[in-house]
Amino acid sequence: MSLLKVENISKSFKTLQVLYNVSLEVKPGERHVIIGPNGAGKTTLFNCITNLLPIDSGSIYLDGKEISKLSPHHLVHLGMSRTFQKNNLFGDLTVEENLHLALVAKKSYRYNIFSPLASRSDIKKETNRILDQWEISSRRHIKVKNLSYGEQRLLEVLLAMASNPKILLLDEPTSGMSPAETAQTSEMIQKLPRSIALVVIEHDMEVVFAIADRITVLHHGEVILSGSPEEVRNNEMVKEIYFGGGAKQHA
Numbered sequence: 001m002s003l004l005k006v007e008n009i010s011k012s013f014k015t016l017q018v019l020y021n022v023s024l025e026v027k028p029g030e031r032h033v034i035i036g037p038n039g040a041g042k043t044t045l046f047n048c049i050t051n052l053l054p055i056d057s058g059s060i061y062l063d064g065k066e067i068s069k070l071s072p073h074h075l076v077h078l079g080m081s082r083t084f085q086k087n088n089l090f091g092d093l094t095v096e097e098n099l100h101l102a103l104v105a106k107k108s109y110r111y112n113i114f115s116p117l118a119s120r121s122d123i124k125k126e127t128n129r130i131l132d133q134w135e136i137s138s139r140r141h142i143k144v145k146n147l148s149y150g151e152q153r154l155l156e157v158l159l160a161m162a163s164n165p166k167i168l169l170l171d172e173p174t175s176g177m178s179p180a181e182t183a184q185t186s187e188m189i190q191k192l193p194r195s196i197a198l199v200v201i202e203h204d205m206e207v208v209f210a211i212a213d214r215i216t217v218l219h220h221g222e223v224i225l226s227g228s229p230e231e232v233r234n235n236e237m238v239k240e241i242y243f244g245g246g247a248k249q250h251a
Ligand SMILES: Nc1ncnc2c1ncn2[C@@H]1O[C@H](COP(=O)(O)OP(=O)(O)OP(=O)(O)O)[C@@H](O)[C@H]1O
Pocket: 013, 016, 018, 036, 037, 038, 039, 040, 041, 042, 043, 044, 045
């Protein structure tokens, strides 16, 4: 069974229709990449899947359960997490403190004057585990605003993972990165555990083909193809619409 099933969703902003009967399916553990020219509707699709925007019609299922009316917060608890194109971090807090807050949000602790959050041993333990796992313990006391742009975007992915999702939606994880940061991010995405399915919006074709099991191509709000990387690479319409539009194609 599909983990995520998007069935015929449409979305308009007043008179501008942005998504037309979009359908896609993501299997557990799959790396599913969404490509398409600027303005194709990719971020809108993410905003609809995570219910930051209500859909006009269609249905969305997570693990067979209809989720299109559930709040973004509820969706996190059901195992769906996401990052945004713009960074969502607390710049004046350290790496460790940002991680700490993400873990607290996951556990929905209430503030208790007799049990300060910072002293909760389960949160401390989990923070240390993540810092060690991703080899960033030495950066733990650095304020996030002093990290490089690439490091900040990587930290965002780790924070989104703190909720222990079944499916993680990454919106252009390499946007604005240097080639070295892009390569590092691509490598990190490939190292994410297969227990997590990924849906990734990505423009860099080298990254797309490095990570994708399956690719969905959006054009003017319509899915023109959903298939294997080979099918997408060899599809004439995709070549013309997407690669012909000046995007970088992997050799
Ligand atoms: N909140 C909004 N109100 C009105 N129009 C919007 C809104 N959000 C997006 N749009 C419009 O919807 C269309 C699709 O935008 P969207 O950001 O989903 O595209 P995209 O494929 O993610 O583009 P990019 O690759 O440039 O990020 C664009 O024409 C955009 O201007």
